[in-house]
Amino acid sequence: MSALDTTLIADPAQILGVAQDVFAALIDDGEVLVHEGVAPESFDVPVTAWVDMLRADSPHGVRTMVRAEEADAHLVVRALLRMEPDEPVGEEDLVDAFGEIANVVGGNLKSLLPEHAELTLPTVAAEPPVLGREMMVAQTPLEWRGSCFVISLWMLV
Amino acid sequence: MELNVLVADDSRVMRQIVIRTLRQAGYDDWQISQASDGQEALEMALAEQPDLILSDWNMPRMSGIQLLQALRAQGSDIPLGFVTSEGSAEMRDQADAEGALFLVSKPFTPEAFRDAIDPLLA
Numbered sequence: 001m002s003a004l005d006t007t008l009i010a011d012p013a014q015i016l017g018v019a020q021d022v023f024a025a026l027i028d029d030g031e032v033l034v035h036e037g038v039a040p041e042s043f044d045v046p047v048t049a050w051v052d053m054l055r056a057d058s059p060h061g062v063r064t065m066v067r068a069e070e071a072d073a074h075l076v077v078r079a080l081l082r083m084e085p086d087e088p089v090g091e092e093d094l095v096d097a098f099g100e101i102a103n104v105v106g107g108n109l110k111s112l113l114p115e116h117a118e119l120t121l122p123t124v125a126a127e128p129p130v131l132g133r134e135m136m137v138a139q140t141p142l143e144w145r146g147s148c149f150v151i152s153l154w155m156l157v
Numbered sequence: 158m159e160l161n162v163l164v165a166d167d168s169r170v171m172r173q174i175v176i177r178t179l180r181q182a183g184y185d186d187w188q189i190s191q192a193s194d195g196q197e198a199l200e201m202a203l204a205e206q207p208d209l210i211l212s213d214w215n216m217p218r219m220s221g222i223q224l225l226q227a228l229r230a231q232g233s234d235i236p237l238g239f240v241t242s243e244g245s246a247e248m249r250d251q252a253d254a255e256g257a258l259f260l261v262s263k264p265f266t267p268e269a270f271r272d273a274i275d276p277l278l279a
Contacts, residue, residue, distance in 0.1 A: 025263075026174055081170060097170040103215075104263045106242070107243040108262070116245075
């Protein structure tokens with residue numbers, strides 16, 4: 001069975017636009033504060049959230065992954081939950097809120113697919129699982145309030 | 158108009174954002190209860206008979222569309238609208254076919270909620 005057609009979503013500009021919409025609506029009261037950034041060579045203490053688009057009749061899928069330094073992910077959580085700047089962020093809130101960012105970005109990208117797929121629930125961990133044969137098809141580094149986030153799309157094969 | 162509204166989403170953070178956005182949209186006097194998945198929403202809806210259910214689509218245990226189907230199968234006509242990150246045409250068609258009132262896509266704005274909900278209150 002063929003892989004999902006990612007032509008419309010494996011586009012850094014498309015991913016940037018979705019991320020801008022998500023952050024503007026859910027965090028920044030309509031203001032667009034997400035811009036194209038520069039991907040770091042590596043993350044010291046990463047947090048990774050991902051959702052997969054899967055098709056029942058195919059082993060191929062597409063993963064949307066959002067990755068950031070943990071301290072920057074905490075900024076997103078505080079902003080989403082309207083917390084104080086120095087308020088501690090618990091693990092449960094981190095997993096929930098950062099996972100929702102991946103979920104909404106992934107769900108919006110999935111809506112652009114020309115064929116039906118199911119979206120998995122979000123997963124959050126330091127590192128994504130190593131599958132061995134996944135292939136990155138797009139990567140968009142983002143800058144938001146001085147923090148860096150990297151959204152990437154992966155073909156699961 | 159004061160309504161009893163049930164918000165179903167497996168993300169506590171998203172439920173909080175939905176409720177905050179409803180307040181921003183002007184629905185300050187709504188009494189809002191929360192469910193963390195479709196199964197819990199079904200049990201709460203049948204017990205509490207809310208005026209409106211706002212439900213996520215993709216949830217563990219029971220999805221939003223399964224919640225809607227289960228309600229109708231049990232003879233409940235509680236109005237239900239979806240608030241979901243997946244607003245594909247296929248899902249909108251399925252939501253319509255099952256009798257959902259509307260589908261608001263995440264990320265949403267107060268205006269999106271008003272556009273979907275105000276006509277129902279008129």
